[in-house]
Amino acid sequence: MKTFFKIENMRLFQRENGIWYVEFYRGKKKSLGTRDRKLAERLFKELQKEALKGKLIFLEKTQRITLDEFIQEYVTYAEAVKAPTTAYRDKYALQKFREFLGNISLAIINVKRLEDYITFLRARGRKASSINIELRHLKSAFSKAKEWGYLRENPFAKIKLLKEEKTPPAFILPDEMKKIFDYLREKDLIFYKLVFFTLETGARRIEVLRARWEDIDWKRKIIILHGKGNKKRVIPLSSRLEKVLEGERKDKGKLFPYEHHDTLSHKWQKVMKALGLKYRFHDIRHTTASWLVMNGVSLKVVQELLGHSDIRTTQIYAHLAPEVLREAIETGLRVTPKIHPVELKVVK
Known part of the structure; x- marks a missing residue:
């Protein structure tokens, strides 16, 4: 196989069968369909001109x-x-x-x-x-x-992404959650336990679906959750969740008999429709974070519990903790000189 021309990541060569070919970048080859050298050279120069103009269109299937x-x-x-x-x-x-x-x-x-x-x-x-x-x-x-x-x-x-309206995450009120649990205990005990598990752990849908019995350490009272990209995070097993799961305790296997995240969303929406509520399944996770913050848990701890890689993600819940933020200002700025309001003079 002989190479006669090589220009701008293109080369003209002849195979053993006598047919002339052009090789483009990344090893892509195209037959010129001729054994005539002069014709092949002329076709090659035309292709080179098109390539230099930025208009070369490969005729192979991939193009x-x-x-x-x-x-x-x-x-x-x-x-x-x-x-x-x-x-x-x-x-x-x-x-x-x-x-x-x-x-x-x-x-x-x-x-x-x-x-x-x-x-x-x-x-x-x-x-x-x-x-x-x-x-x-x-x-x-x-x-x-x-x-x-x-x-x-x-x-x-x-294409630029659309500007999104920044709205606080929706969370379920305690009396609404009680209403949901009362309904599920009567209608669907398995889904009740799944929703309870989601609330107690702040788990994402994929983490709920991947939860297995062997990921629970009953002695140390922790749960290992498996998330996107095979990331793992350890969550405390609360006494409340332990009590709910204890009756179904097994040595191995999936905690819940569902395979796809859409299944959870669809079942959840049926519950919402039955109760006249409007929340997404993911709002259970928002509820976990919101309740924690409103009860004085620091944003840093909430970040760790929910597995947020960036604290800015957790800060969407900051508005729910005005007293916590006030305490941070009061204690964090103690070095500020104490200035009594009456000592301030207005300069006209």
Whole structure:
């Protein structure tokens, strides 16, 4: 195999069968379909001109890939290397995007089409926070499309996330939680124990679904929770939760017989509808944090219990502890000179 030209990450070469080929970057090869050297050189120079203009379009299958083909390939990849919940959300975001655009070529997806999709989602009443989650998953997928050589640029890189309205997290009031527990004890004892477990641990859905009996150390009274990315955190086993779980105690196996996080959300919404309440399943976790803060537990301790990697995430609950914050100001600024209000003079 002889190389006759090598220009701008491209080279022209002839294989043993006499056919001339062009090799592009990253080892991609394309037959020129001729054994004629002069014709091959002329075609190579034309391709080089197109490459220098930035308009070179590879004629191989990967450059003609459709959205359906990419989704199938990417979902297979995501399910193999990502956490199940993340892979599921990737798939969901791509499927919704496909429903809007249709099975078009990946190469013609541009910023205008993305902005049209965002407008469509907003017109349907989707919240900015929900749309942003979807955009992040799509951006990640299309970054991989670029990495695989299917796209020259990621169109999502030019899309800014929507401005989200910062609202305090919703939490369930004590009398409402009692109402929920009374209902579940009568209607669904297994789900009652799951909700109780979630409240006592502040666990995320994925942590609840992955909870196993062998993760409970009854002597040390701790529970090991397994979260996203196989992260682990240790939570104290309260006497209340111990009492609820004691009757079902086993040596191994899943604590709860559910496989998918959507199952928890759907069952929870049925309970909310029956009781006339409007909370998400994730609000149980917010409730754990909120009740802790309102009872004087420091934000740093709440951060540790909930497994927040950044204290700023925990600070969304700070407004619930005005007395704690007041004490922090009073004790933390004791070095400030004591100035009596009557000693202050107004300068006109």
